[in-house]
Ligand SMILES: [Zn+2]
């Protein structure tokens with residue numbers, strides 16, 4: 001049985017994380033809700049996605065990434081650490097991309113891949129100061 005309290009806790013946790021997998025949500029809630037099982041988290045989030053309460057973020061196709069923002073938006077994903085940042089691309093940018101795509105249709109937001117600030121810092125060899 002999934003309780004309302006559990007559902008609310010999952011939603012609150014997702015809102016504070018922004019984007020998270022079921023596994024991450026479960027891990028984050030394990031301490032405060034030890035009775036909440038991973039299958040329950042799966043059930044709770046699946047229902048929320050169905051209801052349009054939460055969205056789906058960019059994923060590698062293997063793991064579902066839940067998004068606290070249900071409406072379609074764009075993302076930056078760090079290829080090194082998998083960190084996800086919300087983006088708002090302007091309609092001009094999206095139509096420029098659409099032009100290149102021809103018959104392919106831009107839908108469900110655009111995902112840009114790169115290196116986040118933290119990963120860039122750890123990659124760059126520190127210069128002499
Ligand atoms: Zn990163």
Ligand SMILES: [Zn+2]
Nearest residue numbers: 057067069086
């Ligand atoms: Zn997002």
